[in-house]
Amino acid sequence: MTMPAATVAQRSGGAVRRPHPLAVFLSLAAIFVIAAMLAASIGSAGIPLHRLAAVLGLAQSDPATIGRDQLILWSIRLPRIALAAMVGGLLAASGAVMQGLFRNPLADPALVGVSGGGALAAAVTIVVSDRFMESNIFAIPFEILPVAALLGALLATATLYRLATREGRTSIAIFLLGGLAIAALANAAIGLLVFLADDRQLRDITFWMLGSLSGATWSKAAAILPFFLATIVALPLVARGLDLLVLGEAEAFHSGVHVERLKKFSILLIAAAVGAAVSVSGVIGFVGIVVPHLLRIVIGPSHRMLLPASVVLGAALMVGADTLSRTLAAPAELPIGIVTAVIGAPFFLVLLLRQRMLTGL
Amino acid sequence: MTAVIEASGLTVRAGAATLVDNVTLTIGRGETIALVGPNGAGKSTLLRALSGEIRPTAGNILLRKKALASYGPRDLALERAVLAQSVEVAFPFTVAEVVRMGAGDRRGTFVDGAIECALRQVDIANLRGRIITTLSGGEQQRAHFARILVQLACGESERGPGLLFLDEPTSSLDLRHQIDLLATVKKCAARGVAVVAVLHDLNLASMFAQRIVMLRSGRVAADGPVAQTITDELLKRVFDVTDAVSRTPPAGVPFVLPHAISTA
Numbered sequence: 193m194t195m196p197a198a199t200v201a202q203r204s205g206g207a208v209r210r211p212h213p214l215a216v217f218l219s220l221a222a223i224f225v226i227a228a229m230l231a232a233s234i235g236s237a238g239i240p241l242h243r244l245a246a247v248l249g250l251a252q253s254d255p256a257t258i259g260r261d262q263l264i265l266w267s268i269r270l271p272r273i274a275l276a277a278m279v280g281g282l283l284a285a286s287g288a289v290m291q292g293l294f295r296n297p298l299a300d301p302a303l304v305g306v307s308g309g310g311a312l313a314a315a316v317t318i319v320v321s322d323r324f325m326e327s328n329i330f331a332i333p334f335e336i337l338p339v340a341a342l343l344g345a346l347l348a349t350a351t352l353y354r355l356a357t358r359e360g361r362t363s364i365a366i367f368l369l370g371g372l373a374i375a376a377l378a379n380a381a382i383g384l385l386v387f388l389a390d391d392r393q394l395r396d397i398t399f400w401m402l403g404s405l406s407g408a409t410w411s412k413a414a415a416i417l418p419f420f421l422a423t424i425v426a427l428p429l430v431a432r433g434l435d436l437l438v439l440g441e442a443e444a445f446h447s448g449v450h451v452e453r454l455k456k457f458s459i460l461l462i463a464a465a466v467g468a469a470v471s472v473s474g475v476i477g478f479v480g481i482v483v484p485h486l487l488r489i490v491i492g493p494s495h496r497m498l499l500p501a502s503v504v505l506g507a508a509l510m511v512g513a514d515t516l517s518r519t520l521a522a523p524a525e526l527p528i529g530i531v532t533a534v535i536g537a538p539f540f541l542v543l544l545l546r547q548r549m550l551t552g553l
Numbered sequence: 554m555t556a557v558i559e560a561s562g563l564t565v566r567a568g569a570a571t572l573v574d575n576v577t578l579t580i581g582r583g584e585t586i587a588l589v590g591p592n593g594a595g596k597s598t599l600l601r602a603l604s605g606e607i608r609p610t611a612g613n614i615l616l617r618k619k620a621l622a623s624y625g626p627r628d629l630a631l632e633r634a635v636l637a638q639s640v641e642v643a644f645p646f647t648v649a650e651v652v653r654m655g656a657g658d659r660r661g662t663f664v665d666g667a668i669e670c671a672l673r674q675v676d677i678a679n680l681r682g683r684i685i686t687t688l689s690g691g692e693q694q695r696a697h698f699a700r701i702l703v704q705l706a707c708g709e710s711e712r713g714p715g716l717l718f719l720d721e722p723t724s725s726l727d728l729r730h731q732i733d734l735l736a737t738v739k740k741c742a743a744r745g746v747a748v749v750a751v752l753h754d755l756n757l758a759s760m761f762a763q764r765i766v767m768l769r770s771g772r773v774a775a776d777g778p779v780a781q782t783i784t785d786e787l788l789k790r791v792f793d794v795t796d797a798v799s800r801t802p803p804a805g806v807p808f809v810l811p812h813a814i815s816t817a
Contacts, residue, residue: 447654
């Protein structure tokens, strides 16, 4: 018996209405703008909202504060907002794609070791390049970290897919447990690197393990911008296929989807998005679960809407979470991974219990 | 009769087991074929090979005189539709959204019309806004049948009548909807769609199909019109049952032979 046991309430429940796409995107855009404005305004050196408008040239500026405000906004707040928005968008979108690919709402790149694979590759790159180049810390070209993280994430995703899928069927248990094993393995390897690393390398590696957006610069933002744009362009290409893949691989094929191509492309997309995010922010969990799931409740599960909406809401959520991480323990900074885990982990448990009720996982 | 599919020497092996063994079969335009046989006879495997889902180990399959393997998935989806035994939808899509999946990424009034028509044909128009996983197994199966009808209609508008493969389409349906489904399928066949259905119920198979293909151990045991294939002798050989045809059961045991009621 594969049919989920529907409750009486669900069975007698009426028709579902989906909101209009335009209303969805206007609301999401508004949420993002509000989150970004709060992030720009709140902090150890605050810029009240009326002065924020002045810095952006939208209101009369006060010569006494404009110089300071401009400096804070342009060199500290805005690069950080840009970085947080791109990382959040990438993580949420890759979560949504991964859930579609594995046909399971519990998939999250951080949870199942994809982010860990990326972080490990980045850590290896730091230590190895440092050992062989024997020069100052700036010798690690920042651009190669996203590429290394991408390769690590790619290897983890592909391995996971190989493990969990046999003859077109993906085992949820093997997927989650295999992902756990990959995550643990990546963590152990990072631990080994920590053991071997010198003080300077250690600082950099610790950054990947905790997940943080501190130290955001325009050059970091520029390093992942190509990945962000490529992801935005690629999302519509997988949306139709992922929509049909919810029927199962055989049915998707019968409906005209080149399933093997879709799977390979999706894996590459997930790896690129996660790799880029991990390379600038470390491992940040649960964004990829929380955002798509909230959106499915409101706008429905169709990937045509879900994928772009996830980018926007993921961006807003990450900007908000980063603001919290900066301010909750000010003047110290909480690692953002802790903030997202505190929000996301209970959420994940609720989701897990619901799924057990429905399908007997 | 124009041949839509010509399969020759079709063999499918999985490891040491031979699931389909040297099957030669021609399917003509507008034909209704019931694929019957005991469990493990290779019916579903033959269906999967003919629909292009699995590559045969040996043998040739031609779809409209062109090698089946040379069709891409998108192209193939315009030529044939497949209704699987059971489909699990992974996310909370509504019935209308699932039925629309049959149209792929096509939009427009033709698609909207085809969806409306399909929803009415399978009698689930009133459930269109419901989340599909909250419906009963039979209702879900009907929704997927509607999706298949939309796919068939879209393909037909571009390529003409195509092929319809059904794998035990009636297994979760009540009597009335079993008959309704087969009547709808027959209407498709009347338009020129070639239909191949795996059926377990020989009564339904006899009512529905012009031609019965009987499989046993991966081989074609019989292939012909109903009158020549649903016989005591063949059923004994293929299904290991005796005196199966046209015998009323002992007194006191009810015998159900459903016929469609006239709704006019």
